[in-house]
Amino acid sequence: MPDSPLLINDHGAVRVVTVNRPDKLNALNAATLDALHAAFDAAAADEAVRAVVLTGAGPKAFVAGADIAEMAGLTPVQGRDFSQRGQRMMRRVERMPKPVIAMINGFALGGGLELAMCCHLRIAADSAKVGQPEINLGLIPGFGGTQRLARLAGRAAALELCLLGAPIDAARAQQLGIVNRVLPAAELEAETMKLAAQLAAAAPLALRGILDCIVHGSEIGLEEALEFETAQFGLIFSTQDMREGTAAFLERRKPAFHGR
Template identity: 45%
Template sequence: MDYQLLAYKQEDGVAYITINRPEVRNALSNRLVDELEEVISQIEKNEELRAVVITGAGDKAFMSGADIRELVERDAIIGRKHTRQRQELFSRIENLNIPVIAAVNGYAIGAGLELSMACTFRIASENAKFAASEVKLGIIPGAGGTQRLTRLVGKAKALEMILFGDIIDAGEALRIGLVNKVVPQDKLMEEVSAWVKKIKALPKLAIQYAKESVNRGANLGLEQGLAHESYLFALACTTQDKKEGVAAFLEKGRRTLLENNI
Protein backbone atom coordinates (compact mmCIF):
# COMPACT_ATOMS: atom_id res chain seq x y z
CA MET A 1 0.00 0.00 0.00
CA ASP A 2 1.13 3.54 -0.80
CA TYR A 3 0.84 5.33 2.54
CA GLN A 4 -0.62 8.81 2.21
CA LEU A 5 -1.70 9.56 5.77
CA LEU A 6 1.07 8.00 7.82
CA ALA A 7 4.82 7.51 7.71
CA TYR A 8 6.28 4.12 8.49
CA LYS A 9 9.83 2.89 8.95
CA GLN A 10 11.68 0.03 10.59
CA GLU A 11 15.03 0.72 12.18
CA ASP A 12 17.23 -1.42 14.45
CA GLY A 13 14.40 -3.80 15.31
CA VAL A 14 11.87 -1.05 16.02
CA ALA A 15 8.81 -0.06 13.96
CA TYR A 16 7.96 3.66 13.90
CA ILE A 17 4.46 4.78 12.90
CA THR A 18 3.81 8.52 12.54
CA ILE A 19 0.25 9.69 11.93
CA ASN A 20 0.81 12.29 9.23
CA ARG A 21 -2.20 14.60 8.96
CA PRO A 22 -0.92 17.67 10.83
CA GLU A 23 -3.25 19.98 8.90
CA VAL A 24 -6.21 18.37 10.76
CA ARG A 25 -4.29 17.56 13.94
CA ASN A 26 -3.80 13.98 12.78
CA ALA A 27 -7.51 13.13 12.86
CA LEU A 28 -8.49 9.50 12.25
CA SER A 29 -10.17 9.00 8.87
CA ASN A 30 -11.43 5.86 7.17
CA ARG A 31 -8.42 5.91 4.84
CA LEU A 32 -6.06 6.22 7.80
CA VAL A 33 -7.72 3.21 9.45
CA ASP A 34 -7.05 1.18 6.30
CA GLU A 35 -3.40 2.27 6.25
CA LEU A 36 -2.96 1.41 9.93
CA GLU A 37 -4.42 -2.04 9.31
CA GLU A 38 -1.85 -2.63 6.58
CA VAL A 39 1.02 -1.44 8.77
CA ILE A 40 -0.06 -3.64 11.67
CA SER A 41 -0.25 -6.62 9.30
CA GLN A 42 3.39 -5.99 8.36
CA ILE A 43 4.41 -5.74 12.00
CA GLU A 44 2.56 -8.93 12.95
CA LYS A 45 4.54 -10.86 10.33
CA ASN A 46 7.97 -9.48 11.24
CA GLU A 47 9.63 -11.69 13.86
CA GLU A 48 12.70 -9.41 14.05
CA LEU A 49 10.89 -6.46 15.59
CA ARG A 50 11.25 -5.79 19.32
CA ALA A 51 9.03 -2.71 19.80
CA VAL A 52 6.65 -0.31 18.08
CA VAL A 53 6.49 3.47 18.54
CA ILE A 54 3.38 5.42 17.51
CA THR A 55 3.30 9.22 17.43
CA GLY A 56 1.76 12.12 15.53
CA ALA A 57 3.36 14.49 13.07
CA GLY A 58 4.12 17.96 14.36
CA ASP A 59 4.00 19.20 17.94
CA LYS A 60 0.28 19.91 18.27
CA ALA A 61 -1.40 16.52 18.30
CA PHE A 62 -0.90 12.81 18.71
CA MET A 63 -4.40 12.34 17.25
CA SER A 64 -7.18 14.87 17.72
CA GLY A 65 -10.06 12.42 17.23
CA ALA A 66 -12.16 11.11 14.38
CA ASP A 67 -12.55 13.04 11.15
CA ILE A 68 -15.72 15.08 11.79
CA ARG A 69 -16.46 15.36 8.06
CA GLU A 70 -16.90 11.58 7.91
CA LEU A 71 -18.87 11.49 11.16
CA VAL A 72 -21.62 13.54 9.51
CA GLU A 73 -22.34 10.65 7.13
CA ARG A 74 -22.65 7.90 9.74
CA ASP A 75 -25.98 6.29 10.38
CA ALA A 76 -26.57 3.22 12.56
CA ILE A 77 -25.29 0.76 9.95
CA ILE A 78 -22.17 2.70 9.00
CA GLY A 79 -21.52 3.62 12.62
CA ARG A 80 -21.60 -0.03 13.69
CA LYS A 81 -19.32 -1.05 10.81
CA HIS A 82 -16.75 1.66 11.51
CA THR A 83 -16.65 1.16 15.27
CA ARG A 84 -16.18 -2.59 14.93
CA GLN A 85 -13.36 -2.08 12.41
CA ARG A 86 -11.59 0.37 14.73
CA GLN A 87 -12.14 -1.78 17.80
CA GLU A 88 -10.57 -4.74 16.04
CA LEU A 89 -7.63 -2.64 14.80
CA PHE A 90 -6.90 -1.25 18.26
CA SER A 91 -7.22 -4.72 19.79
CA ARG A 92 -4.62 -5.98 17.32
CA ILE A 93 -2.31 -3.16 18.44
CA GLU A 94 -2.95 -3.97 22.11
CA ASN A 95 -2.25 -7.66 21.59
CA LEU A 96 0.90 -7.45 19.47
CA ASN A 97 3.61 -9.79 20.72
CA ILE A 98 5.90 -6.83 21.33
CA PRO A 99 5.43 -3.67 23.41
CA VAL A 100 3.91 -0.60 21.76
CA ILE A 101 4.82 2.88 23.01
CA ALA A 102 2.55 5.85 22.37
CA ALA A 103 4.64 9.02 22.21
CA VAL A 104 1.87 11.52 22.96
CA ASN A 105 3.02 14.86 21.62
CA GLY A 106 -0.04 17.07 22.04
CA TYR A 107 -3.76 16.38 21.86
CA ALA A 108 -5.00 12.81 22.31
CA ILE A 109 -8.73 13.35 22.02
CA GLY A 110 -11.51 10.85 21.27
CA ALA A 111 -10.07 8.29 18.88
CA GLY A 112 -6.60 9.57 19.74
CA LEU A 113 -7.15 8.74 23.40
CA GLU A 114 -8.48 5.32 22.36
CA LEU A 115 -5.43 4.64 20.17
CA SER A 116 -3.05 5.65 22.96
CA MET A 117 -4.84 3.36 25.42
CA ALA A 118 -4.39 0.40 23.07
CA CYS A 119 -0.63 0.88 23.39
CA THR A 120 1.39 -0.89 26.08
CA PHE A 121 2.95 2.33 27.40
CA ARG A 122 2.05 6.01 27.10
CA ILE A 123 4.81 8.59 27.40
CA ALA A 124 3.49 12.15 27.20
CA SER A 125 5.05 15.51 26.58
CA GLU A 126 4.20 18.29 29.03
CA ASN A 127 1.89 19.89 26.46
CA ALA A 128 -0.18 16.70 25.99
CA LYS A 129 -3.94 16.92 26.51
CA PHE A 130 -6.39 14.04 26.89
CA ALA A 131 -10.17 13.78 26.60
CA ALA A 132 -12.99 11.36 25.86
CA SER A 133 -15.00 14.15 24.28
CA GLU A 134 -17.49 12.19 22.16
CA VAL A 135 -20.47 13.02 24.39
CA LYS A 136 -20.18 16.66 23.31
CA LEU A 137 -20.93 15.50 19.76
CA GLY A 138 -23.98 13.54 20.88
CA ILE A 139 -22.25 10.16 20.64
CA ILE A 140 -20.10 7.94 22.87
CA PRO A 141 -16.59 6.50 22.52
CA GLY A 142 -16.76 3.70 19.97
CA ALA A 143 -13.22 2.38 19.50
CA GLY A 144 -12.77 0.87 22.93
CA GLY A 145 -12.84 4.02 25.02
CA THR A 146 -15.53 3.02 27.50
CA GLN A 147 -13.75 -0.27 28.17
CA ARG A 148 -10.04 0.57 28.19
CA LEU A 149 -10.40 3.84 30.07
CA THR A 150 -12.32 2.10 32.86
CA ARG A 151 -9.64 -0.58 33.12
CA LEU A 152 -6.84 2.00 33.21
CA VAL A 153 -8.15 4.65 35.60
CA GLY A 154 -11.10 2.99 37.38
CA LYS A 155 -14.85 3.33 36.97
CA ALA A 156 -15.35 6.62 38.81
CA LYS A 157 -12.71 8.59 36.91
CA ALA A 158 -13.64 6.96 33.61
CA LEU A 159 -17.28 7.97 34.05
CA GLU A 160 -16.21 11.52 34.89
CA MET A 161 -14.08 11.78 31.75
CA ILE A 162 -16.61 10.09 29.45
CA LEU A 163 -19.79 11.78 30.71
CA PHE A 164 -18.34 15.31 30.89
CA GLY A 165 -15.84 15.08 28.03
CA ASP A 166 -13.50 17.58 29.67
CA ILE A 167 -9.84 17.89 28.69
CA ILE A 168 -7.20 16.95 31.24
CA ASP A 169 -3.54 17.91 31.08
CA ALA A 170 -0.50 15.63 31.18
CA GLY A 171 0.03 16.09 34.91
CA GLU A 172 -3.50 14.94 35.71
CA ALA A 173 -3.16 12.05 33.25
CA LEU A 174 -0.06 10.92 35.14
CA ARG A 175 -1.77 11.31 38.52
CA ILE A 176 -4.70 9.06 37.57
CA GLY A 177 -2.52 6.44 35.90
CA LEU A 178 -3.49 7.17 32.31
CA VAL A 179 0.13 7.72 31.25
CA ASN A 180 3.40 6.20 32.43
CA LYS A 181 5.60 9.29 32.32
CA VAL A 182 5.56 12.98 31.43
CA VAL A 183 8.62 14.74 30.00
CA PRO A 184 9.40 18.11 28.35
CA GLN A 185 8.34 18.33 24.71
CA ASP A 186 11.92 18.41 23.44
CA LYS A 187 12.81 15.29 25.47
CA LEU A 188 9.89 13.10 24.36
CA MET A 189 11.58 11.00 21.70
CA GLU A 190 14.76 10.79 23.77
CA GLU A 191 12.71 9.25 26.60
CA VAL A 192 10.94 6.92 24.18
CA SER A 193 14.33 5.78 22.89
CA ALA A 194 15.42 5.02 26.46
CA TRP A 195 12.35 2.84 26.98
CA VAL A 196 12.96 1.07 23.67
CA LYS A 197 16.54 0.38 24.76
CA LYS A 198 15.26 -1.23 27.97
CA ILE A 199 12.84 -3.41 26.02
CA LYS A 200 15.52 -4.56 23.57
CA ALA A 201 17.86 -5.51 26.42
CA LEU A 202 15.33 -7.99 27.84
CA PRO A 203 14.45 -11.51 26.60
CA LYS A 204 11.89 -11.21 23.82
CA LEU A 205 9.75 -14.22 24.73
CA ALA A 206 9.62 -13.29 28.42
CA ILE A 207 8.34 -9.84 27.43
CA GLN A 208 5.79 -11.42 25.08
CA TYR A 209 4.48 -13.89 27.63
CA ALA A 210 4.33 -11.33 30.44
CA LYS A 211 2.40 -8.89 28.26
CA GLU A 212 -0.02 -11.61 27.16
CA SER A 213 -0.58 -12.76 30.73
CA VAL A 214 -1.45 -9.23 31.91
CA ASN A 215 -3.70 -8.47 28.92
CA ARG A 216 -5.57 -11.77 29.01
CA GLY A 217 -5.84 -11.78 32.79
CA ALA A 218 -7.49 -8.36 32.78
CA ASN A 219 -10.46 -9.92 30.99
CA LEU A 220 -10.62 -13.18 32.99
CA GLY A 221 -11.58 -14.15 36.50
CA LEU A 222 -8.76 -14.67 38.99
CA GLU A 223 -8.70 -18.46 38.71
CA GLN A 224 -8.65 -18.39 34.90
CA GLY A 225 -5.99 -15.67 34.93
CA LEU A 226 -3.81 -17.68 37.29
CA ALA A 227 -4.19 -20.77 35.09
CA HIS A 228 -3.14 -18.83 32.00
CA GLU A 229 -0.19 -17.31 33.86
CA SER A 230 0.95 -20.79 34.92
CA TYR A 231 0.73 -22.02 31.32
CA LEU A 232 2.82 -19.12 30.01
CA PHE A 233 5.34 -19.53 32.84
CA ALA A 234 5.74 -23.19 31.84
CA LEU A 235 6.35 -22.16 28.23
CA ALA A 236 8.95 -19.62 29.35
CA CYS A 237 10.80 -22.38 31.22
CA THR A 238 11.46 -24.16 27.89
CA THR A 239 13.20 -21.20 26.22
CA GLN A 240 16.89 -20.65 25.60
CA ASP A 241 16.49 -17.18 27.11
CA LYS A 242 15.51 -18.78 30.43
CA LYS A 243 18.51 -21.10 30.38
CA GLU A 244 20.92 -18.28 29.59
CA GLY A 245 19.31 -15.87 32.06
CA VAL A 246 19.48 -18.28 34.98
CA ALA A 247 23.04 -19.33 34.10
CA ALA A 248 24.14 -15.70 33.91
CA PHE A 249 22.53 -14.93 37.28
CA LEU A 250 24.23 -17.89 38.95
CA GLU A 251 27.59 -16.99 37.42
CA LYS A 252 27.25 -13.40 38.60
CA GLY A 253 26.48 -14.64 42.11
CA ARG A 254 29.52 -16.96 42.03
CA ARG A 255 31.80 -14.10 40.97
CA THR A 256 30.43 -11.89 43.73
CA LEU A 257 31.23 -14.56 46.31
CA LEU A 258 34.75 -14.95 44.98
CA GLU A 259 35.39 -11.21 44.85
CA ASN A 260 34.33 -10.90 48.49
CA ASN A 261 36.25 -14.02 49.57
CA ILE A 262 33.08 -15.66 50.83
Protein backbone atom coordinates in the same frame (compact mmCIF):
# COMPACT_ATOMS: atom_id res chain seq x y z
CA MET B 1 3.22 4.19 -0.66
CA PRO B 2 3.23 7.95 -1.35
CA ASP B 3 -0.42 8.39 -0.35
CA SER B 4 -0.17 6.41 2.87
CA PRO B 5 -1.44 8.20 5.98
CA LEU B 6 1.46 6.67 7.92
CA LEU B 7 5.21 7.08 8.13
CA ILE B 8 7.10 3.93 9.12
CA ASN B 9 10.76 3.99 10.11
CA ASP B 10 12.98 1.43 11.80
CA HIS B 11 15.63 2.37 14.34
CA GLY B 12 17.42 -0.90 14.94
CA ALA B 13 14.85 -3.27 16.44
CA VAL B 14 12.40 -0.42 17.20
CA ARG B 15 9.77 0.43 14.60
CA VAL B 16 8.27 3.92 14.73
CA VAL B 17 4.77 4.24 13.27
CA THR B 18 3.66 7.86 12.79
CA VAL B 19 0.12 8.90 11.88
CA ASN B 20 0.89 11.44 9.19
CA ARG B 21 -2.11 13.73 8.71
CA PRO B 22 -0.87 16.85 10.49
CA ASP B 23 -3.20 19.13 8.53
CA LYS B 24 -6.11 17.17 10.06
CA LEU B 25 -4.40 16.87 13.47
CA ASN B 26 -3.85 13.20 12.56
CA ALA B 27 -7.58 12.41 12.73
CA LEU B 28 -8.53 8.78 12.20
CA ASN B 29 -10.52 8.18 9.03
CA ALA B 30 -11.28 4.74 7.59
CA ALA B 31 -8.15 4.71 5.44
CA THR B 32 -5.95 5.51 8.43
CA LEU B 33 -7.59 2.81 10.55
CA ASP B 34 -6.94 0.26 7.81
CA ALA B 35 -3.35 1.43 7.34
CA LEU B 36 -2.69 1.15 11.08
CA HIS B 37 -4.13 -2.36 11.17
CA ALA B 38 -1.89 -3.42 8.29
CA ALA B 39 1.15 -1.72 9.84
CA PHE B 40 0.73 -3.59 13.12
CA ASP B 41 0.13 -6.87 11.30
CA ALA B 42 3.43 -6.30 9.52
CA ALA B 43 5.27 -5.36 12.72
CA ALA B 44 3.95 -8.47 14.48
CA ALA B 45 5.19 -10.69 11.63
CA ASP B 46 8.62 -9.06 11.26
CA GLU B 47 11.13 -10.91 13.45
CA ALA B 48 13.54 -7.97 13.25
CA VAL B 49 11.04 -5.74 15.05
CA ARG B 50 11.03 -6.16 18.84
CA ALA B 51 9.20 -2.99 19.97
CA VAL B 52 6.95 -0.38 18.38
CA VAL B 53 6.56 3.33 19.08
CA LEU B 54 3.31 4.94 17.88
CA THR B 55 3.04 8.71 17.54
CA GLY B 56 1.57 11.54 15.49
CA ALA B 57 3.13 13.93 12.99
CA GLY B 58 3.45 17.64 13.63
CA PRO B 59 3.80 19.70 16.79
CA LYS B 60 0.15 19.77 17.88
CA ALA B 61 -1.36 16.31 18.01
CA PHE B 62 -0.78 12.66 18.70
CA VAL B 63 -4.22 11.95 17.26
CA ALA B 64 -6.91 14.56 17.87
CA GLY B 65 -9.79 12.13 17.34
CA ALA B 66 -11.77 10.38 14.66
CA ASP B 67 -12.36 12.25 11.41
CA ILE B 68 -15.58 14.18 12.11
CA ALA B 69 -16.01 15.18 8.47
CA GLU B 70 -16.10 11.51 7.48
CA MET B 71 -18.39 10.50 10.38
CA ALA B 72 -20.94 13.28 10.03
CA GLY B 73 -22.82 11.71 7.12
CA LEU B 74 -22.83 8.09 8.27
CA THR B 75 -26.04 6.11 8.64
CA PRO B 76 -26.63 4.08 11.83
CA VAL B 77 -25.40 0.91 10.11
CA GLN B 78 -22.35 2.71 8.73
CA GLY B 79 -21.68 4.18 12.17
CA ARG B 80 -21.71 0.71 13.71
CA ASP B 81 -19.39 -0.55 10.98
CA PHE B 82 -17.00 2.37 11.56
CA SER B 83 -16.95 1.59 15.27
CA GLN B 84 -16.24 -2.08 14.58
CA ARG B 85 -13.48 -1.13 12.16
CA GLY B 86 -11.82 1.04 14.79
CA GLN B 87 -12.24 -1.53 17.52
CA ARG B 88 -10.69 -4.27 15.38
CA MET B 89 -7.64 -2.09 14.80
CA MET B 90 -7.38 -1.17 18.49
CA ARG B 91 -7.61 -4.83 19.41
CA ARG B 92 -4.83 -5.62 16.94
CA VAL B 93 -2.58 -3.14 18.77
CA GLU B 94 -3.62 -4.33 22.23
CA ARG B 95 -2.99 -7.97 21.29
CA MET B 96 0.43 -7.30 19.78
CA PRO B 97 3.04 -9.89 20.84
CA LYS B 98 5.58 -7.06 21.10
CA PRO B 99 5.45 -4.02 23.38
CA VAL B 100 3.86 -0.90 21.91
CA ILE B 101 4.57 2.55 23.36
CA ALA B 102 2.30 5.49 22.63
CA MET B 103 4.45 8.62 22.41
CA ILE B 104 1.83 11.29 23.11
CA ASN B 105 3.30 14.47 21.67
CA GLY B 106 0.15 16.61 21.74
CA PHE B 107 -3.63 16.26 21.74
CA ALA B 108 -4.91 12.70 22.31
CA LEU B 109 -8.65 13.23 22.18
CA GLY B 110 -11.53 10.91 21.39
CA GLY B 111 -10.22 8.24 19.06
CA GLY B 112 -6.71 9.47 19.80
CA LEU B 113 -7.00 8.67 23.49
CA GLU B 114 -8.65 5.37 22.58
CA LEU B 115 -5.66 4.59 20.35
CA ALA B 116 -3.21 5.50 23.10
CA MET B 117 -5.04 3.40 25.67
CA CYS B 118 -4.76 0.22 23.60
CA CYS B 119 -0.96 0.60 23.61
CA HIS B 120 0.94 -1.15 26.39
CA LEU B 121 2.74 1.96 27.68
CA ARG B 122 1.93 5.65 27.30
CA ILE B 123 4.58 8.37 27.56
CA ALA B 124 3.27 11.93 27.32
CA ALA B 125 4.79 15.35 26.81
CA ASP B 126 4.03 17.72 29.65
CA SER B 127 2.16 19.88 27.13
CA ALA B 128 -0.16 17.04 26.02
CA LYS B 129 -3.90 17.02 26.61
CA VAL B 130 -6.09 13.91 26.72
CA GLY B 131 -9.82 13.40 26.87
CA GLN B 132 -13.03 11.86 25.53
CA PRO B 133 -14.98 14.84 24.19
CA GLU B 134 -17.54 12.89 22.14
CA ILE B 135 -20.41 14.10 24.35
CA ASN B 136 -19.88 17.60 22.89
CA LEU B 137 -20.78 16.19 19.46
CA GLY B 138 -23.81 14.28 20.68
CA LEU B 139 -21.80 11.05 20.43
CA ILE B 140 -20.27 8.44 22.70
CA PRO B 141 -16.78 6.93 22.43
CA GLY B 142 -16.90 4.14 19.86
CA PHE B 143 -13.40 2.69 19.68
CA GLY B 144 -13.32 1.20 23.18
CA GLY B 145 -12.98 4.39 25.19
CA THR B 146 -15.72 3.70 27.72
CA GLN B 147 -14.23 0.30 28.53
CA ARG B 148 -10.47 0.87 28.51
CA LEU B 149 -10.73 4.19 30.33
CA ALA B 150 -12.74 2.60 33.14
CA ARG B 151 -10.18 -0.21 33.38
CA LEU B 152 -7.20 2.16 33.43
CA ALA B 153 -8.48 5.03 35.54
CA GLY B 154 -11.47 3.58 37.35
CA ARG B 155 -15.20 4.11 36.98
CA ALA B 156 -15.37 7.56 38.58
CA ALA B 157 -12.67 9.06 36.35
CA ALA B 158 -14.11 7.39 33.23
CA LEU B 159 -17.54 8.80 33.96
CA GLU B 160 -16.10 12.28 34.57
CA LEU B 161 -14.08 12.37 31.35
CA CYS B 162 -16.82 10.88 29.18
CA LEU B 163 -19.81 12.73 30.68
CA LEU B 164 -18.18 16.17 30.89
CA GLY B 165 -16.09 15.90 27.75
CA ALA B 166 -13.37 18.25 29.02
CA PRO B 167 -9.71 17.42 28.34
CA ILE B 168 -7.19 17.05 31.14
CA ASP B 169 -3.49 17.80 31.16
CA ALA B 170 -0.75 15.20 31.17
CA ALA B 171 -0.02 15.55 34.89
CA ARG B 172 -3.63 14.80 35.79
CA ALA B 173 -3.67 11.90 33.32
CA GLN B 174 -0.64 10.44 35.08
CA GLN B 175 -2.33 10.79 38.47
CA LEU B 176 -5.30 8.84 37.13
CA GLY B 177 -3.11 6.10 35.66
CA ILE B 178 -3.98 6.94 32.06
CA VAL B 179 -0.34 7.66 31.16
CA ASN B 180 2.74 6.02 32.64
CA ARG B 181 5.20 8.89 32.45
CA VAL B 182 5.20 12.61 31.71
CA LEU B 183 8.30 14.26 30.25
CA PRO B 184 9.28 17.73 29.08
CA ALA B 185 8.26 18.02 25.44
CA ALA B 186 11.87 18.57 24.36
CA GLU B 187 12.90 15.24 25.93
CA LEU B 188 9.92 13.15 24.85
CA GLU B 189 11.31 11.57 21.69
CA ALA B 190 14.78 10.77 23.03
CA GLU B 191 13.49 9.29 26.29
CA THR B 192 10.75 7.29 24.58
CA MET B 193 13.23 5.84 22.09
CA LYS B 194 15.57 4.97 24.97
CA LEU B 195 12.76 3.10 26.68
CA ALA B 196 11.82 1.35 23.43
CA ALA B 197 15.44 0.27 22.92
CA GLN B 198 15.48 -1.17 26.44
CA LEU B 199 12.37 -3.21 25.65
CA ALA B 200 13.79 -4.29 22.30
CA ALA B 201 16.86 -5.69 24.06
CA ALA B 202 14.80 -7.74 26.52
CA ALA B 203 13.89 -11.41 26.03
CA PRO B 204 11.20 -11.38 23.29
CA LEU B 205 9.40 -14.54 24.38
CA ALA B 206 9.28 -13.40 27.99
CA LEU B 207 7.94 -10.02 26.85
CA ARG B 208 5.24 -11.80 24.89
CA GLY B 209 4.38 -13.98 27.87
CA ILE B 210 4.01 -10.94 30.12
CA LEU B 211 1.84 -9.14 27.57
CA ASP B 212 -0.36 -12.20 27.11
CA CYS B 213 -0.75 -12.74 30.85
CA ILE B 214 -1.61 -9.15 31.70
CA VAL B 215 -3.82 -8.35 28.71
CA HIS B 216 -5.68 -11.67 28.64
CA GLY B 217 -5.66 -12.05 32.41
CA SER B 218 -7.32 -8.69 32.95
CA GLU B 219 -10.29 -9.86 30.88
CA ILE B 220 -11.05 -13.11 32.74
CA GLY B 221 -11.58 -14.26 36.33
CA LEU B 222 -8.70 -14.46 38.79
CA GLU B 223 -8.54 -18.25 39.09
CA GLU B 224 -8.48 -18.74 35.32
CA ALA B 225 -5.91 -15.95 34.97
CA LEU B 226 -3.63 -17.54 37.55
CA GLU B 227 -3.84 -20.88 35.73
CA PHE B 228 -2.98 -19.09 32.48
CA GLU B 229 0.04 -17.46 34.12
CA THR B 230 1.24 -20.82 35.46
CA ALA B 231 0.96 -22.38 32.01
CA GLN B 232 2.92 -19.50 30.45
CA PHE B 233 5.54 -19.69 33.20
CA GLY B 234 6.09 -23.38 32.56
CA LEU B 235 6.20 -22.89 28.80
CA ILE B 236 8.98 -20.31 29.04
CA PHE B 237 11.25 -22.98 30.54
CA SER B 238 11.40 -24.55 27.06
CA THR B 239 13.14 -21.49 25.58
CA GLN B 240 16.81 -20.91 24.90
CA ASP B 241 16.34 -17.35 26.14
CA MET B 242 15.40 -18.62 29.60
CA ARG B 243 18.54 -20.78 29.70
CA GLU B 244 20.64 -17.87 28.46
CA GLY B 245 19.13 -15.41 30.95
CA THR B 246 19.63 -17.62 33.98
CA ALA B 247 23.14 -18.64 32.88
CA ALA B 248 24.12 -15.02 32.32
CA PHE B 249 22.86 -14.12 35.81
CA LEU B 250 24.85 -16.90 37.43
CA GLU B 251 27.95 -16.04 35.36
CA ARG B 252 27.57 -12.32 36.09
CA ARG B 253 27.46 -11.26 32.45
CA LYS B 254 24.98 -9.52 30.17
CA PRO B 255 22.54 -11.93 28.45
CA ALA B 256 22.11 -12.12 24.68
CA PHE B 257 18.48 -12.91 23.85
CA HIS B 258 17.48 -14.19 20.41
CA GLY B 259 13.78 -14.96 20.75
CA ARG B 260 14.19 -18.72 20.72
